Amino acid sequence: MPNKDIKLNRDWKKQDALKALPTRDGFGEGLIEAGKRDGNVYAICADLTESTRVDGFKKAFPDRFVQMGVAEQAMAAIGAGMCLAGKTVFIASYACFSPGRNWEQIRTTGCLQKTNLKIVGAHAGVSVGPDGATHQMLEDIALMRVLPEMTVLVPCDSIEAKKATILAAEIDGPVYIRLAREKSPVYTTEATPLELGKAQIFREGSDVALIGCGPLVYQCLLAAEMLAEEGISACVVNNVSVKPMDEKTIIEVAKKCGAIVTIEEAQAVAGMGSAVCELLAEEYPVPISRMGMQDRFGESGEPDELLEHFKLTAPHIVLVAKKILKKKSIK
Amino acid sequence: MPDIRPILTLSEKKLLSLELQANEIRKDILKMLTEAGSGHSAGPLGMADIFTALYFHILHHDPNKPLWDDRDRLFLSNGHIVPVRYATMAHAGYFDKSELMTLRKLGSHLQGHPEITHLKGLENTSGPLGDGAPQSVGTAYIGKKENKPWHVFCAMSDGELEAGIVWEAAMFAGKYKLHNLTWIIDRNNIQIDGFTEDIMPLEPIKDKFEAFGFEVIEVDGHNIDRFVDACREAQAIWERPVVIIAHTIPGKGVDFMEFDYKWHGAPPGKGPEDTFKKADQLNEALKDLRTLGGKIKSEHE
Incomplete structure (x- = not known):
């Protein structure tokens, strides 16, 4: 919920x-x-x-x-x-x-x-x-x-x-x-808080954290619903303030969930997900998968088609989340 | 219409004092560059007369209140000639002259290229060529729109006219008819790699600026009297921005540096040794300035 x-x-x-x-x-x-x-x-x-x-x-x-x-x-x-x-x-x-x-x-x-x-x-x-x-x-x-x-x-x-x-x-x-x-x-409301340097926990969860920014955060929420049906509790974080980043919340989420998937409509290298990796590598290392564009450019197509083609939709987040859960158990 | 704050004509006495002042400023430029051990010589020496005229006659400013709202704004686009600005500001009373010897050193207000967050009295941070000109345009746009009494000047180099952003900014200044804006181009014909007309020909500069909607005035950049007149003329021109093309001699005042692009980016003590050995370069340069290039004989020679 x-x-x-x-x-x-x-x-x-x-x-x-x-x-x-x-x-x-x-x-x-x-x-x-x-x-x-x-x-x-x-x-x-x-x-x-x-x-x-x-x-x-x-x-x-x-x-x-x-x-x-x-x-x-x-x-x-x-x-x-x-x-x-x-x-x-x-x-x-x-x-x-x-x-x-x-x-x-x-x-x-x-x-x-x-x-x-x-x-x-x-x-x-x-x-x-x-x-x-x-x-x-x-x-x-x-x-x-x-x-x-x-x-x-x-x-x-x-x-x-x-x-x-x-x-x-x-x-x-x-x-x-x-x-x-x-x-x-449009799923937030006028009452949804926005504060500089604050990430918002859109959904509480304890098995895996889905940290997104931009419109793909909605896909994270949908993915969390799908994961819940399979008995997996996913936390969803809206990391709107990429810089300054809410280090406290990200570390807390890492401690609680022990595994993280980041997702953004940008190069997976050096973007928001990388910022999360940089922080957690130093403060609290946990398995992380960065979803985004994997060192390549986009191409023409309809928006929905492209998000599907580049595996940036809820079902793909579910797959990646399940994979990272396995890494967590190895640890 | 804002109040006009006129630039006065120069008396002969004032002109002489400005010329002597410029000579003193050149000496400090050479000393501070030598102490720093790096930095540019030719450009600062070439612009010493113009900066002296600006700070000691043309600009409405207050060294005790560097952020005074109604000050005239002097942008510097080619940040590498900033030693001339630092030296002139020290002479004008913005800070103690002893601070000039901290140029380029750790913790100094006088960064190798000027930064507004390090020193009050600068208008912009510059170094990357071409960026100062558009900033002067942005400030002049607001000044014109709000009928401010201040005038916006921007000193820039000829070499940086090779950067496209300058012409983007020129197009904008022409479109909005920024009459409160005067660009001053240091036309010394050199840049790091050689002569501008070999590297990337700039001429006909005058025609280019006229095509962009500027009024163009050409002057001898070492004739302070003529430069003051050009600024008075620029102030009197309405409906158009003005560019003053100031023909200067790079390294002006020091015989062995003049016209030599190899002195563009070197300080005394690190320059080419075709005339003087590195160890003698500062003293020989100062000697040139003491005698005003042989025009006067100092008492001990």
Whole structure:
């Protein structure tokens, strides 16, 4: 059963009854809210205003919206220059281009200067679909989490994306928010907590922990249900704050469950799962399997097809969880 | 319209004092670079006249209040010439001159390339070429939108015009007609690997900037009087950003460094030995400056 304190939508299990929205929608709403709360919030977009959902902010605050054109490197540095003049600046594009193309500018003008630059990477992951590998960003979590001063947030649904955006505006320093293009179930509620540096236990369990980030956390919940039917108690952790990561909760979960599966729509190398491995290797080693893209690029296809093809759905999580349980018993 | 804070014309007396000041700043640049044992010589020496003019005549600033809201903003895009900025700031009273000798050392405010988190009074962290120009554009955009009285300057190199981000930023400055923005390009024709026109031809720079919506003013970067005039003109131009192409001599003031790209990235004591041995390079350079390149004879010679 889901953790009551998390206050998930009571219909969380009935996917058909849930609204399906992309996390970028929640970002768009959160950006308007952040703009209402603080007149110093600006948004810059690199010719993708509608698809990154900055259009709502543009309409609400036309004089605080800046059209950059296709120039992601300058977008980061010009945004940082606006930060130096006292503003909080969201820069939005597809994750492949920002932070894909402008990493050095983010490093120097965002992190090293510790400006209030908020990088919003939309269309992350293979679920971008038919556009194919060029537009399916898989390395952004790795690129951003390695940077000192950077905060990395990967919201699990549209409602959490809205909260993450409002939170990002309040954080002192650079923040990266990772968003998805494709619709996914909206199963958290306005009452679901979101706190910087906190992982949320969506479901208590004691045999194995499924630690996810982004829309795939929902697949973890479904997998936990399937595992329960087989008598396996799976804990589900929404690791939304990839950096700073909630070390306390991750270690507690490792101690309680003794085996972990991480899952993300990104390269399994150097991403969220790797962050979990780094922590537990030093603090409390347990068997871990990292699910994600296994050192390869994506390709064209329908989003659902691709998630299935790359084994990132609930039934695959179940298989991997059962495998890791065997390793646990060997130990 | 914001209040205009005029840049005054130079009296002859002030001009002379600025020229002498620039010479003193050059001496400190050489000493601090020698003490550091690494760093760039040619660019800082070449820009000493311009930085002197900026800090001692053009900029509205207060060394006692480096974060004063209404200060003019001077960005530095080619961070490697920062010794000239550090030396000029020390002379202007931002910090004690003795601190110049900590350049590039552990715990120093004076990082090898400038960092705003280490020293107040800088506007940006720079080093990776091309990043300062767009930041100056972002700040100028806000300044124009909010009718701020301050002006935004950005000193940059010619070599970094090879970076695409500079032109992305130029396009933006042209689009938003940032009249409160003045870029100052150190046109010294050298970069680490050789002469700019061999490495990657930049000319015609003037035409390029005009095509991007800038007003272009060309000056002799060692003629302080003319440079001040150019800044006055830049201030008077509305509806367009301005770029001042300052023709400078790399290594200016030290005979054996002038025009030699091998001095781009070397400090005295580590430079090429075609004229002087490493051990003599600092003293010979200082000697050049003491006599202003032979223009004056010092009493003990």
